[in-house]
Amino acid sequence: MTEIEKEPVVAVLKEYARQMIQVEELxxxxxxxxxxRPGTTATLPRQGMDHA
Known part of the structure; x- marks a missing residue:
């Protein structure tokens, strides 16, 4: 495959990755x-998935 032929595939993979990240965040x-706990609005600290 040439670079020009790979571009659409890369674009599709990037969009798929964005969608999967969005689903995971939701x-x-x-x-x-x-x-x-019922009535609280504070988020819990995340453990084991600190990538940022």
Missing amino acids: HAGEVDRMLR
Whole structure:
């Protein structure tokens, strides 16, 4: 495959990765909400997934 032929594939993979990251962030937020005590709004500290 030439570089020009690879560009659409790379674009599709990047979009797929963005979508998967968004889904994971939504899921993490839902889990956080489920783990909180009723009536609290503070988020729980995240453990083991500190990439930033």
